[in-house]
Amino acid sequence: MRTWVRTSAVAVAVALAGVVGPVAVTPAVAADPGTVTFTGRGFGHGRGMGQYGALGYAVDLGWDHERILRHYYGGATLARDAGNPALSVELTRNTGRSVVVEGPGIAVGGVVTGGRAVLVERTGGGRFDVRTGPSCGGPWTLWKSGVESGAVIATANGAPTVCEADRWTMYRGSLRVVERSGTSYLLNDVSVDDYLRGVLPREVPASWAGLGGGRGAEGLRAQAVAARSYALASSRPTSGATTCDTTACQVYGGHAEQFYGKAVKVLEDARTDTAVADTSGKVMRTAAGAVARAEYSSSTGGWTAGGVFPAVEDLGDATSSNPNRSWTVSVAASRVASALGTGQIRSIAVNARSGLGADGGRVQQVVVVDTAGRTSTFSGDTVRSRLGLKSDWFTVTGQGARNEAEAVVRALYNDVLGREPEPAGLANWTNVVATTNNPRLVADGIVNSKERLQALVTTEYVRALRRGPEPEGLANWVGYMERGATVSDLQIGIFASQESLNVLGGGDTRAWVAGMYAALLGRPASAAETAEWAAVAQRQGRGAAVAGIARSPEAGTQRLLAYYQRFLGRGLDPSGIASWLPAMSGRGDFTIPGMIGGSQEYWNRAQARFP
Template identity: 45%
Template sequence: MVRLQEVLAMRLALFAPARPRRRASFALAAVPVLAVAAVGASHVLSPDDVAPVVAADTPYTITGHGHGHGRGMGQWGAYGYAKNEGWAAERILSHYYGGTTLDAAPGAAITVRLVGQDDRQLDVYSDAGGSVAGRPLAPGEAAHLQPTPGGGANVVVTQGCGGEVLWQAQTDHPWVDPVDLAPDRPADQHLRLCDGSASYRGSLGVALDGTAPRVVNSVDLDDYLLAVVPAESRPDWADTGGAEALRAQAIAARSYASTENRTSYADTCDTQDCQVYGGSGAEDPRTTDAVRSTSRSVLVRDGAPVKAEFSASTGGWTAGGDFPAVEDRGDTESPHHDWVVATTAGEIASAFGVGELHDVVAVRNGSGADGGRVTTLKVTGSDGEVEVGGIEARRALDLRSDWFTITEGAVAPPTVAEPEPELNSPGNNVGGPVSPVDEKYRELGGAASTLGAPLGPQMMLPNEAGVFRLYTGGVIIWTQSLGAQVVDSSVLREWIPDGTGSAGDAGEPSGEEPVEG
């Protein structure tokens, strides 16, 4: 095996840009796991029956389902129902949002805090011109607004974004308006930030949050959704039978936005704390079709729009809450439907600050496999006992959802024969038609060697520096400079990124936590 010093040198050479993680993680689809028992029901431990201390390096396995809070619609599930069962958007919504009906919302604007522009003045222009402080803004001119107490703004207009000052004024109307305030205007009428970061439909203005400047976009609700839906879902689902899932997403997002009332100066924000919104440059024609074809449609209950929460993947059952918990067969399409995290007793104890680990006990909601989502987790250690809710436990353990089971022991090796390498998959054709990792594995004797059976597919190292593959007894890593080498998984686990992805990653739905920070 490679000496520890060499492993550390590899870490410095290859992984300095990447933030180390405290454990390895891999998808269950790639790591077949034998049946595991649920942690059990809640109970109170007396001093006489406290479990013995578990050694810090004792391996534990956390198996789980889904990604996100699981309330309301599962985005991957909606895609699965549309693609595989032919469900229309209306049926998808009825399934996830029980007790609601569809209705038409009146045409309205929504105000959006542009969080990336916090504590800045507004610097903006439009190719078609516009107006500010009651005066026209010609094409090629830029407006610069600084909010003032009382709801007004100081205005400076320049030739271009950084050119000669043309005029200055104070105004009680702290907005830059496009040449036409009607919705669905062409791109040359959109307002553009001088820093080049984004363009927006509707108007842009400024406000004070206490003494801190804020930039706000006032925009027609459907125009707003044109940039929300592609950010919160996957436009390419329309290409693979999932167009109705995008229509369902448009209605859910419109309903959610219709209930927003965050601050005195803005209804909502443009980050994942609300709904992700990147301005008109983020629009996609496939999701534009979804928004336009469902125009003004919202989910209502008792005559009012509902806060139609959604998350990337329910894991097979929704979490309940404002809407009844339901089985989600469509979620089998999700790459997060099942997952596994390898950890240790020491890491679990450290996450909850209980000293040396004694015991972990969970209470569940009863919906789905293993008893369902964790509602309460009790962790006992040498320094005391901590009891937290399932959502808090998920955050403490850095898991994808609160539907998880903790079991003592390492991930069970697969019981099936080793599959042939997937030569056309990313990272499996490095150095030629056969992966050098697989060549090394076969050279060492394959599953009969001390490495044992593989625990998942070959994966890419950060920055595409090489590839690696996990086995029961170690890891094979390959780089251009080092070639294929065997390293110990306990060392590698400290600094290989977990590869779990997140709902906000490129290519994944980013509506994972619409209301959580």
């Protein structure tokens, strides 16, 4: 019998509070059948600096950019010694294509071509043909064949323009065509500060500079230092460039662009230019002195994810202008199944979290159970990337398992407490199962509840004393078990009493032993058994006799069989006896019902009982 997947420590703590009625859990958001609803926090991977957090610290808390950087990049030091070195940027839209470049006085390999535009085509073997023309549209005349890989394309104004099918883009510095492994690449060689002028407006709004009476400019300065550090520390792409121009590196637009038929758009901004100039030469360095790869993302959701830099609480993320602090999206269950590669989804739930922040923090593991009962596990980041979610910090609700979860809750109430659940208890425990995918939480919660302990005490009173417990006795024995006593400890205390001797045996020890056999083992005692345990009672006390019977494998088997019959409607199997019988002499009456109630077999039976 396969037990259900385990869930987070936070959820276990909630369930084991022993409350059968309303539980302090976040209510699940009702979802239409066939949908899965993700409610999340933050946008991006969450490692390093949160961009909205930096803004919040600047605008709301008055931090300067150096303090912001120290907060997010723990273990790294702010240095002012990087200067303004040159770097190269792979212009990815031009990879594997012929390149057209325009500008005054255009030169290739240091030689002026005499035209205003050039067409550069790879011919193989690390060589290129260069043609000249009066403009981006040609016509073209062969200028030189066999130009070597790495040839620099420069213009007199230091701003070459790349002509593409739908637009032109102007870059600062110069360009270079290279061949690597049979593929041509176009690189932009530019100083790091000029590069950052084309990065910052793509990564954060330049308008931040005016927020908070100008305090938002510190957020832009923090971004400038982080982006400079990230660029200088990045791993080189296949082209051999220092970095690239997409989200795989940092988004870089160059100086200006024009889509044909549209107005010219300057891609730099004076406000972000100022942030770059104000922080020129500043980088974050590791303890070893290397430039730190200062990762950042839009919004951390309230805690950074950790990794290279320690995870820290991000109070700045709560700034009012942050649109990504929280989000909700509903996805068709069929799309979730397709994206994750599972069968039709019966239930999906978070199974482990980082422990940092609301809801237990970022998702570490998600468990999907399909309608065939197959279980698949995924990392939170895998779910994020395959479904296009904003981050890996989310909760999951929905996908019809609410009806199935309700069936399990109703079955557990009936099997453990012998009654239907009250509406509040049904709603809250259904939420627990639907959001955690783990009915064992409900089983453990009900099995360890005060109501169940009261029922256990009442049962033993009736069997040993033929009456129900008085209020004082009920409270005493319930407290005894709450402090860790077992069912057999309870039986010893009640059956060994003088009242039990009088009620079951009329004051006769042998008759009392016979009554215990009937009550605890469900069968008559033989003459030899009666004599043996009567002698133990007379020599060592009635408690020793009760302990010998109540803690025997036969008594444990009887109680274990009762759980199997009540929960699963069948007898014991060999594996169940081998695995669980030893626990019945200890806390098995509190752990085993939860394990059975959390099993796949129990889930399936509950659906048939409460369709």
